[in-house]
Amino acid sequence: MTFKKLPFASVSLLAMLAFQQPAAAQDANADLGVVTFETSCTQAAEEDFATGLLLLHHMMYRMAEARFEAAAVADSSCAMAQWGIAMSNFHPLWPGIQSPAEREDGLAAIARAAELDPGTARERAYINAVVRFYDPNLETYPDRRAAWAEAQRQVHEDHPEDEDAAAFAALAMLAVARPGPKGLEAQREAGALLEGLYAQAPEHPGALHYLIHAYDSPLMAEAALPFVEAYLALAPETPHALHMPAHIMTRLGRWEESADLNRRSADAVLAQPTIDGTVSNHYPHALDYLAYAQLQLGLADEAADTVAELLGTADMEDVFGTAYAVAAAPARLALEQENWEAAAALPDIPYDGLEWQRYPHALAIVAFAQGIGAARSGGDPESALARLAELRAVMEELGMGYWVTLADAQIGAVEAWVAYGAGNRGAARAAMEAAADTEDSVGKAPVTPSHVLPVREQLGDMLLMLGEQEGAVTAYEAALVISPNRSRALYGIEEASAN
DSSP states (O other): OEEOOOOOOOOOHHHHHHHOOOOOOOOTTSSSOOEEOOOSSOHHHHHHHHHHHHHHHTTOHHHHHHHHHHHHHHOTTOHHHHHHHHHHTOOTTOOSOOOHHHHHHHHHHHHHHHTSOOSSHHHHHHHHHHHHHTOTTOOSHHHHHHHHHHHHHHHHHHOTTOHHHHHHHHHHHHHHSOSGGGGHHHHHHHHHHHHHHHHHOTTOHHHHHHHHHHTOSTTTHHHHHHHHHHHHHHOTTOHHHHHHHHHHHHHHTOHHHHHHHHHHHHHHHHHSOOBTTBBOTHHHHHHHHHHHHHHHTTOHHHHHHHHHHHHTOOSBOOSHHHHHHHHHHHHHHHHHTTOHHHHHTOOSSOSTTSOGGGOHHHHHHHHHHHHHHHHHTTSOOHHHHHHHHHHHHHHHHTTOHHHHHHHHHHHHHHHHHHHHHTTOHHHHHHHHHHHHHHHHHHOOOTTOSSOSSOHHHHHHHHHHHTTOHHHHHHHHHHHHHHSTTOHHHHHHHHHHHHO
């Protein structure tokens, strides 16, 4: 089946930002791209399946699931509709662990698919791949994701002519790529596969969307710009398609464009009907990126308004993307402005209505900010350090390797400031250098525009306070390689160079 939209023209990103109208409520069939995916389902199910697949490639998972469910109603024998439901409840690139409700829904879809005839070997291969993720013998989320990724890549090897198999294979590569600099080779491999797919199918949303993820690195961000323009033209009213280009703008330090895109993305979420009465996590995710861009532009009042808008929004989706945003945005607001007292006073639970026991990696951000704030303002950071240690232990038990390493860096940074405050300057410097190396080793997750007060940048702060101007400049410059055009690092270089 083929699902089409009107052809688009290539225009410059700045022109698009200047002249596109804000997103409005729209039918999910419009402006999503083109997929060609033959199934054994009846014609009655084809349109809903195709739209669900398009939305799946845009990572509009809840909307995708609704379309796949509609396809299953239209054709109760459609095994691929059940595949789509299972895939909609599994988010390969998102750093949160699958919720109990998502796992239950996915398992139910897998069970229904097992009772149906997929019709072709190709369709069976797709279903078998997602079954690997739901394997009850695999205990941890990373293990399940890796099992899916291996099977999904095999689908592409067995069906090289299948455009969606290529797109999902690239997504699988990105999902299991090692974090930080060690994952660049896998990102390049995925990017090469996707550029080939884009040349073959320039309106395929997976090709464009996943290319931006593949090149979401300071070292490759420039290469993503043509695909950013194409993706914006392809799906100009889809919330995540408006937000994803902001990842590249953030990597390049182009704050005005990032702010504009994220404001439009957040507005696009609110313009769409809600599902289950909750606000999609695409909304808080966009607002976190927006507040970050505003802080880099020196628009502290506007950033405060954005954080207030975020925290004042009721009934947001209970997923990690929401938890991260409501934890990180107020922490950034205090830390970026060096309001250490405000950081130390952040509430342990930043937002009501979420099952916080599922999000130790988000709560660690709060504890980190509290600890830095207390240490920098002459307070007592011991309770924050104790909470960080407890949260780290929970994350280690859950197999959350990336976030465990990040917690190590956070603990190290707080302890470095404690040592500094106690007059142990050599120990403080050594601890901060080690923490910076740890944080740099894992890179940033897609959920965040930047580490919350990067440790390499804090090393620059400490060296500047120690009177080591040259070392401070080196640290700030290294921080800017990872997070270009950050205002605190630029100001630190200016201050160090003036002394």
